[in-house]
Amino acid sequence: MMTSGERFDVIVIGAGTAGLSAAKAAQQTGARVAVIDHGPLGTLCARKGCMPSKILLHSADAMARTGRLPHLGVDLPEPASFNWPVVRARTRELVADFVGHVVRATESSDKFTLIRGAAAFAEDGKLRVDGDVNGGDGRERLLEARSWIIATGSAPTIPPIAGIEKVPYILSDDVFTLDEIPRSVAVLGGGPIGLELGQFLRRAGAEVHLVQRGRTLARLSEGPLLDSLVTALSRELTLHLETTTTAVRQEGAETCVSLRRRDLEKEIRVDRLFVAAGRHPDLEGLRVERVGVRVERGVPVHDEHLRTSNPNIFVAGDAAGAPALLHTASLQGHAAGHNAARPDELQIPPIAPLLTIVFCDPTVATVGLDPEAARRAGYSPCVAFRPWSDQGKARVIDQTEGAAQLVVDAVSKKILGCQIVGPHADLLIHLISYAMHFGATVDDLLAEMIPSLAQRIVRDLEKHECLRGEVAPCDQMQ
Numbered sequence: 001m002m003t004s005g006e007r008f009d010v011i012v013i014g015a016g017t018a019g020l021s022a023a024k025a026a027q028q029t030g031a032r033v034a035v036i037d038h039g040p041l042g043t044l045c046a047r048k049g050c051m052p053s054k055i056l057l058h059s060a061d062a063m064a065r066t067g068r069l070p071h072l073g074v075d076l077p078e079p080a081s082f083n084w085p086v087v088r089a090r091t092r093e094l095v096a097d098f099v100g101h102v103v104r105a106t107e108s109s110d111k112f113t114l115i116r117g118a119a120a121f122a123e124d125g126k127l128r129v130d131g132d133v134n135g136g137d138g139r140e141r142l143l144e145a146r147s148w149i150i151a152t153g154s155a156p157t158i159p160p161i162a163g164i165e166k167v168p169y170i171l172s173d174d175v176f177t178l179d180e181i182p183r184s185v186a187v188l189g190g191g192p193i194g195l196e197l198g199q200f201l202r203r204a205g206a207e208v209h210l211v212q213r214g215r216t217l218a219r220l221s222e223g224p225l226l227d228s229l230v231t232a233l234s235r236e237l238t239l240h241l242e243t244t245t246t247a248v249r250q251e252g253a254e255t256c257v258s259l260r261r262r263d264l265e266k267e268i269r270v271d272r273l274f275v276a277a278g279r280h281p282d283l284e285g286l287r288v289e290r291v292g293v294r295v296e297r298g299v300p301v302h303d304e305h306l307r308t309s310n311p312n313i314f315v316a317g318d319a320a321g322a323p324a325l326l327h328t329a330s331l332q333g334h335a336a337g338h339n340a341a342r343p344d345e346l347q348i349p350p351i352a353p354l355l356t357i358v359f360c361d362p363t364v365a366t367v368g369l370d371p372e373a374a375r376r377a378g379y380s381p382c383v384a385f386r387p388w389s390d391q392g393k394a395r396v397i398d399q400t401e402g403a404a405q406l407v408v409d410a411v412s413k414k415i416l417g418c419q420i421v422g423p424h425a426d427l428l429i430h431l432i433s434y435a436m437h438f439g440a441t442v443d444d445l446l447a448e449m450i451p452s453l454a455q456r457i458v459r460d461l462e463k464h465e466c467l468r469g470e471v472a473p474c475d476q477m478q
């Protein structure tokens with residue numbers, strides 16, 4: 001049965017992090033809001049993203065630490081082993097709790113009307129919602145609104161590799177529920193998901209090949225910092241950098257992966273192929289072309305107010321092709337929700353200095369500009385670089401892999417960026433991020449590793465010996 005004529009001020013498509021944030025912001029302006037979701041509810045982050053991946057990594061880290069214990073004078077009676085069924089059960093239990101919390105809050109919210117169903121734009125500019133989904137009431141609805149927000153998230157990208165459609169492969173979602181840890185895995189992609197889950201699989205017992213088309217990993221540009229990461233990761237993973245996967249085929253239980261690096265071709269054979277080649281906005285079935293939303297390279301074209309080529313339709317979160325980060329989804333959702341409800345007072349989502357963290361070990365955390373980006377932006381960057389092996393605390397805690405670098409504008413002394421590969425990078429980077437947010441100069445910085453970098457820059461600036469973007473050899477400043 002079709003019902004039509006239900007009308008709202010703002011309709012949000014997608015009850016993920018971006019969509020829920022958008023609904024709240026729109027409702028706060030007094031708008032009557034509906035949120036449509038085909039399910040499952042609970043957000044990507046809690047169900048199949050940030051949370052389960054970090055739970056796995058925590059166990060993997062614990063496993064890796066056992067290997068270092070004898071070095072610290074702690075002998076285990078027997079070599080440690082990884083108990084995947086226990087880790088998987090713990091992941092399932094924690095995720096059920098996180099998801100349950102979100103689902104209950106979504107279903108009981110008095111800020112919007114939740115409609116369970118698959119949304120698709122109709123030719124007349126209305127939204128057709130098919131309620132024949134898990135949790136839906138089976139009804140078909142035609143909904144009308146003054147403005148709309150597309151917050152439909154993202155889907156994994158499958159690269160066009162010869163033979164890919166004929167071999168079994170897994171995606172990040174599948175890693176959380178594997179029956180058993182495979183003996184060997186080829187991970188296609190060296191972004192955050194490939195690195196984090198690839199390292200998890202290694203520490204859980206698999207032999208792991210990680211194939212990356214470019215030379216960079218974890219969004220680090222070329223230089224000594226990237227080199228330090230490559231050195232650290234190579235101790236565990238077989239890295240195939242600047243390597244293209246040209247074809248895949250199945251031979252019995254094995255997947256054969258053909259690789260090419262410059263003129264060299266080779267083949268590796270693995271039990272499992274794990275495709276981690278990025279994600280793209282999920283617009284499947286939404287029929288945005290019917291309402292004049294222009295899409296370029298899979299991303300809805302939008303302006304700084306997140307407004308698409310249809311002035312009544314906004315986009316937020318992974319659906320906007322934003323860096324796939326939870327906080328970006330939330331900030332964009334808020335701005336899109338406000339803008340959809342109050343187009344007379346458009347907001348721009350706060351552009352915090354872009355902060356990225358890859359929770360591999362050593363952890364990689366970056367904020368703001370690296371030296372090359374600073375130069376391109378017209379600054380005179382002064383750069384301090386230091387390896388952790390040169391730092392007392394890192395030696396004490398036996399975590400000396402990696403390095404850190406700080407980028408400061410030589411003229412204003414303002415902090416332009418920081419890149420850290422190493423212990424507590426995920427926490428330290430927030431100090432720098434706050435400092436940047438408040439426009440701090442290098443003189444304002446204080447923290448274990450950070451002051452030595454800051455001191456170096458202050459000293460160089462005083463002596464007019466700024467390195468102008470050159471990476472300094474490390475010295476013994478304490």
Ligand SMILES: Cc1cc2nc3c(=O)[nH]c(=O)nc-3n(C[C@H](O)[C@H](O)[C@H](O)COP(=O)(O)OP(=O)(O)OC[C@H]3O[C@@H](n4cnc5c(N)ncnc54)[C@H](O)[C@@H]3O)c2cc1C
Pocket residue numbers: 013014015016017018019036037038039040041042043044045048049050051053117118119120151152153154172193282284285286316317318319323324325326327329
């Ligand atoms: C393995 C993994 C690890 C990650 N780790 C991190 C991390 O450590 N830190 C971090 O910041 N980010 C991380 N992310 C990214 C982060 O999870 C996402 O950026 C964020 O969750 C995106 O939120 P969203 O609201 O855009 O999308 P989602 O939460 O996916 O919400 C989209 C919603 O839209 C609904 N929907 C889609 N199409 C329709 C339709 N046609 N009709 C109705 N409903 C529809 C879906 O059901 C879904 O509920 C990770 C992602 C993955 C995959």
